[in-house]
Amino acid sequence: MLLEGTILRGRGFEPVEGRVIVEDGEILDIEEGTAHTDDIILPAFVNAHTHIGDSVAKEAGEGLSLEELVAPPDGLKHRLLDEANRDELVAAMSRTLSFMEQSGTAGFIEFREGGVDGVEAIEEALVGDDIEAVVLGRETTAAMKAADGFGASGANDGDFVHERSETAEANKLFGIHAGEVDSSDINPALDLKPDFLVHMVHPETLHLERLADSELPVVVCPRSNAVTNVGLPPVRDLLDRTTVALGTDNVFLNSPSMFREMAFTAKLMDVSTVEVLRMATINGAEIAGLNCGLVEPGRDSELLVLDGDSDNLSGAQDPRRAVVRRAGVDDVKRVVRS
Incomplete structure (x- = not known):
């Protein structure tokens, strides 16, 4: 499985464009590069x-x-x-x-x-x-x-x-x-x-x-x-x-x-x-005692994908602030389970 968008990566939740590669319920890798979607990917x-x-x-x-x-x-x-x-x-x-x-x-x-x-x-x-x-x-x-x-x-x-x-x-x-x-x-x-x-x-x-x-x-x-x-x-x-x-x-x-x-x-x-x-x-x-909570290799693929182009989130200058202060259930595009 490939998830593409702005990834809130690691403990710093640094926003990087790219893809999250998921296999058998685990995050295998994160590839940085141009994303062709406004999705925001973060840990569930x-x-x-x-x-x-x-x-x-x-x-x-x-x-x-x-x-x-x-x-x-x-x-x-x-x-x-x-x-x-x-x-x-x-x-x-x-x-x-x-x-x-x-x-x-x-x-x-x-x-x-x-x-x-x-x-x-x-x-x-x-x-x-x-x-x-x-x-x-x-x-x-x-x-x-x-x-x-x-x-x-x-x-x-x-x-x-x-x-x-x-x-x-x-x-x-x-x-x-x-x-x-x-x-x-x-x-x-x-x-x-x-x-x-x-x-x-x-x-x-x-x-x-x-x-x-x-x-x-x-x-x-x-x-x-x-x-x-x-x-x-x-x-x-x-x-x-x-x-x-x-x-x-x-x-x-x-x-x-x-x-x-x-x-x-x-x-x-x-x-x-x-x-x-x-x-x-x-x-x-x-x-x-759960092995989730971060987007990084080796973690269980418990992930949340938000629609960064929703009416609520479109135009947000900082995806992290948008997730914390503005996002809601209606912005959820997909929930990925391990």
């Missing part, structure tokens, strides 16, 4: 934090606080999940996964509620999809063992020492929410030595120093934090100290569109275009 996205199960309750809960919306066990989302039957839940997740694929997401890291049943439900929804899912079970170590790891709600909900130990013994991924509402759960979350943290809206100087020392990755979800009115993460401070990836968080609060997440982040945060591209692709891929 990795959404580093999702709650896909919330698809059954999109746009519910206007005006509620974060605790009223999502706190276990009585938050609105948990009540709606409990009320939904299995078929409704799986069908709703399938629709969301279809949208994610169409909008250029190659992989995602899911914090899956519902114990083993919840893990099995999303696995059912994933049947027939090409998207790469890293599913982290919640509530029980049995869910972790049935999944790709454990996704903890937050250190104020429990100490999670046993769950962390069991997950490490199973050699699986352990992530935990931290610093979403305030800073009180950040130190105990860091003490668990997780594989990554989610949110980090309210880190204090000590927490930033600990992040720098540990180089522990952070997944930020700026749109979700804005919707729930908890504040915005200090992305610049986090990027100066560690790896940062982007996630869209709860589906019932936000569309799982990485285009929207990139544009929101780029326009409101002190962050460069290239940094946002890394946050939406390679940084999430590395947290998830």
Whole structure:
């Protein structure tokens, strides 16, 4: 397979004209040269934090606080999940996964509620999809063992020492929410030595120093934090100290569109275009343990082709800025899967 156009190549996403050569699901080579198309070729996205199960309750809960919306066990989302039957839940997740694929997401890291049943439900929804899912079970170590790891709600909900130990013994991924509402759960979350943290809206100087020392990755979800009115993460401070990836968080609060997440982040945060591209692709891929996220030889051919001559993108002077700040689902020309 040959893909021709302006290629956003490597970790710098340098725009070069040429062709990407793909064979057997792998990028074999990149040949620079004159391109006879306005297509823009970039790595498909990795959404580093999702709650896909919330698809059954999109746009519910206007005006509620974060605790009223999502706190276990009585938050609105948990009540709606409990009320939904299995078929409704799986069908709703399938629709969301279809949208994610169409909008250029190659992989995602899911914090899956519902114990083993919840893990099995999303696995059912994933049947027939090409998207790469890293599913982290919640509530029980049995869910972790049935999944790709454990996704903890937050250190104020429990100490999670046993769950962390069991997950490490199973050699699986352990992530935990931290610093979403305030800073009180950040130190105990860091003490668990997780594989990554989610949110980090309210880190204090000590927490930033600990992040720098540990180089522990952070997944930020700026749109979700804005919707729930908890504040915005200090992305610049986090990027100066560690790896940062982007996630869209709860589906019932936000569309799982990485285009929207990139544009929101780029326009409101002190962050460069290239940094946002890394946050939406390679940084999430590395947290998830996926071999995608870059256009370079040896990577899986999880690629996104945008129509650079669409009404929205035509005339853009900088393809990288156009992708981050302007592009959307309607500009997607092709999604290439490995």
